[in-house]
Amino acid sequence: MSFLARWCARHRLIVLGGWVGAVAVLVGLVLGMGSDFKTVADLPHSESTHAYEVLGASSGSSAETGRIVWHTTGVAVDAPEIRADVGAMLTRVASLPGVTAVTSPYTAGGSAQLSTSQDTAYATVTVTGDVDRVQQVARSIGTSQLRVETGGQAFAPKTKSGGLAEVVGILAALAVLLVAFRSAWAAVLPIITGVVGVVASLLFVMVGSHVVDLSSESITMGSLIGLGVGIDYALFIVDRHRKALMAGASVREAVEQAENTNGRAVIFAGLTVIAALLAMVVVGMGVLTGMGQAAAVTVLFTVLAAVTLLPALLSCLGLRVLSRRQRRQLAAGGAAPGAPEVRHRRSPARRWGAFVTRVPGPMAVLALVLLAALAVPALSMRVGQADAGSDPAGSASRQYFELMSPAFGEGIDATLLLVAETPDPGAAQALGTLVGNLSSVPDVAAVSPATAAGTGVQVVRVTPSSSAGAQATVGLVDHLRTSVIPAAEAGSQLRVSVGGETATNIDVAHALMSKLPLYLLLVAALGFLLLTVAFRSLLVPLVGAVSNLATIVVGLGVITAVFQWGWASRLLGVGDGAPISYIVPVMIVGVMSGLSMDYQVFLVSRIREEWTHSQDNARSIRTGVAETAKVIATAAVIMLCVFSSFGFSGQRIVACIGVGLALAVVVDAFVVRMVLVPAVLRLIGGRVWAYPRWAERVTPRLSVEGPPQAREAAQPARVLTTVGSVGAGEL
Secondary structure, rough: HHOOOOOOHHHHHHHHHHHHHHHHHHHHHHHHHHHOOOOOOOOOOOOOHHHHHOOOOOOOOOOOOEEEEEEEEEOOOOOHHHHHHHHHHHHHOOOOEEEEEEEEOOOOOHHHHHEOOOOEEEEEEEEEOOHHHHHHHHOOOOOOOEEEEEEEEHHHHOOOOOHHHHHHHHHHHHHHHHHHHHOOHHHHHHHHHHHHHHHHHHHHHHHOOOOOOOOOOHHHHHHHHHHHHHHHHHHHHHHHHHHHHOOOOOHHHHHHHHHHHHHHHHHEEEEEEHHHHHHHHHHHHHHHHHHHHHHHHHHHHHHHHHHHHHHHHHHHHHHHHHOOHEEEEEEHHOOOHHOOHHHOOOOOOHHHHHHHHHHHHHHHHHHHHHHHHHHHHHHHHEOOOOHHHHHOOOOOOHHHHHHHHHHHOOHHOOOOOEEEOOOOOHHHHHHHHHHHHHHOOOEEEEOOOOOEOOOOOEEEEEEOOOOOOOOHHHHHHHHHHHHHHHHOOOOOOOOOEOHHHHHHHHHHHHHHHHHHHHHHHHHHHHHHHHHHHHHHOOOOHHHHHHHHHEEEEHHHHHHHHHHHHHOOOOOOOOOOOOOOOOHEEEEEEEEHHHHHHHHHHHHHHHHHHHHHHOOOHHHHHHHHHHHHHHHHHHHHHHHHHHHHHOOOOHHHHHHHHHHHHHHHHHHHHHHHHHEEEHHHHHHHHHHHOOOOOOHHHHHHOOOOOOOHHHHOOOHHHHHHHHHHHHHHHHO
16 A cells, blocks of 8 residues: 555656546547446246246336326316317327337227226327327327326336436535535545546446446446445545644655555455445346446445545645644644644543443443334335335326326226136136136226237236235235135146236345345355454454444334335425335445445554554543544535435435435444444453454454554654653653
C-alpha cells in the first residue's frame, strides 16, 4: 500500500488523466454499442416451470398480455355508440406495430369479458414491443361518459434507473460532510471519488451487458449500493489523512499513512461486500445473480477510486483538506494540537466509550432489547407479489384495478393455468371431472373449459377470488397441488401442473426463501473467515458474525413493518401494505452483511491497533470508539441520506431496499458498533484476542490496520505529548 500511495501522490496527473481517459473510453463504447439489458428468466425448477415446459413456451418470451378496460357512466357499456367507439379504437390498436392479437368483449369469444351489471368491459391485447402507443390510442376515446384504463402484465410500470433520488442523496451527503469536516474541499472529495467510481462502474456494466445476461434493474441496484459505499470508503481515508496532517505529517506522508491504515481497511471491507454480493449465486436465480455481479463490479470500482484517485486528489489539494481553524492551529502550534490524546481527551465520543466500558453489562442488554424489538416484525414477513390493488391511489395501475375488481373480481389478474397432460381417453375423462369440481373449490371465482394446447396437452384457466398478493391465493395454489389435483389424477395417466405468472411468483418466492438460511450462513461464514484472517482471533469474528446477523434481521423487520404492514408505505408514495418482493430480502442480506462488516473492520482495527500498543483492554476500546465514532457516525448518516433518498423513488422494490438498508445501517452504526460490540468486547476482556497456536501456524498473514511502522508513523504526536506531559509533571 505504501508504494501505491507514493506512486499515486507523485504521479497525480497521470492518475487523474487515467481515470478521465477510462471514463471517456467507456462513454464512447456505450455511445457506440449501447446496452443490451434483458429479462433474465433463469427460474428455479418448480411445478410452474414444468408447466411452461409442457406447453413448449419459454417463461422469458417477449410476448406479453395486457388489458384495456372501460367503464361507462349514464349509458350502457354495450350501447351501440359505445360499441362503435370502442370497436374503432380496438381496430386501431390491432394495426399498431408489435400487437399480435386483440380479443374484444363484443365478439362471441369474448363474452366473458363483458359485465353489463357493472357497465364495465375489457379487451385482451397481446403485444411484443413498446406499449406506449397502445396506451395512447386506448385512452384517446375517453370522455365524461367513457373511462378507459390499461393494466396487466404488458402495461405494468417499468423500473427506471437514475434521476432525482441519486441527486438528493448526493446533496444530503455533501451537507453532512461539510458539517463534519468544516472544509469544502474535504467534503467534496468523497463525493467526487464516489461518483467517479459509480459512473465508471455503471458504464462498464452497460458494456458488459453485451457479454453477461443482466436485467435493467442492475443499474439501479448498482447506483444505490455504489454511491453509499463509495462515498463512505473515501470518507474513511480522508478522515485518516486529516488526522495525520494534524499530527505533523507532510502531505505525502499523510497520504501514505492514510493508505497504509484506512486504505487497507477499505480494501478489506470492499472485498467482504463483493464476496457477499457474488455469493448470491447460491440462490440459483439469474436475475439476482446478475444484480449481485453488477453491484460487486460497482463496489470494486469505488474501492479502486478510493485507493488510487483519492490519493492523487489529496496530493493536489495539500493542506486545503483541513479547515481554516486547523490550518491556523498547525501554523501556530505545530503538531501537538492535533494529537489523538489531546483531541479526544474530552470529546463526546471518548466519554461515550468510557461510559460503555464502565457499565458494559447493562449497555449490552439494552442494545439487545432494542435490536430484538426492531427485529420482531421479521417473524411475520410474507414474501410474495404486490398486486395493483396495493399501488398508490391515483396511479394508472390502481385505477385499472379499481375498474376491474368490482366487475370481474380481485383475482382477474391472478389467473392460474392448469396445464394437463392427457395421453389417453381415461386421462381426458379425469380432466373433465376435475374441471367440473373446480368451481366448488374455495376461493375459485371462475373456471374456463379445457382447451387444446397441443397433442395430448390441454389448458384450464382458473380465476381466484382473491388478488395475486393475497395469502388466500397462495393457499389456493397449495390446496390445488396437494389435495384437489392429486385426487383427480388418482388411477389415471392424467398429470396436471399449476402454472401461470401468479403460480410462478409463488414458486420463486418459496424457492428463494428456502435458500435464504443457506445464504445467511454462507455470508456469516465468509465474514467470520475474513475477520479471523484479519485480526487473528476467534472471538472477534464470532462477535462480528453474530452482530451482523442481528443487523440483517433488523433490516428485514423494518421493511416488514413499513411496507408489508403499511406503516409508512403511503408516505413513501408506493401505495398500501403488500407482501415483500422476493428480491428484497436477498439483496438486503447480501448488501447489509458486507456493510456491517465495514463498520466492524474500521472499529475493531482501531481497537486492535491500540491493543498492540498498550495491551490494555478498556483503554483500547475507549480509544477505538473515540477515534472512529465520529467517522462511523458520519458514514452512517451519509448512508442514511443516500439509501433513504431511493425510498422516495416511487418504485416499491427500490424503495423497500433503500429504506431497509438505510435504517439497518443507522442501527448497525449507533446501536451495534457503538454500544453492543464495545460492551461485549469489554465483558470478554483481553482474552478476546486469544488465538490457538495451531491456527496461528496455518493462517495467512494479513494486517488490516497496517504494518507496525505505519501505525507508529500515524501517531507521532502521541509520544511527544506523553513525554511533554511527564516532563511538566516532574518540573
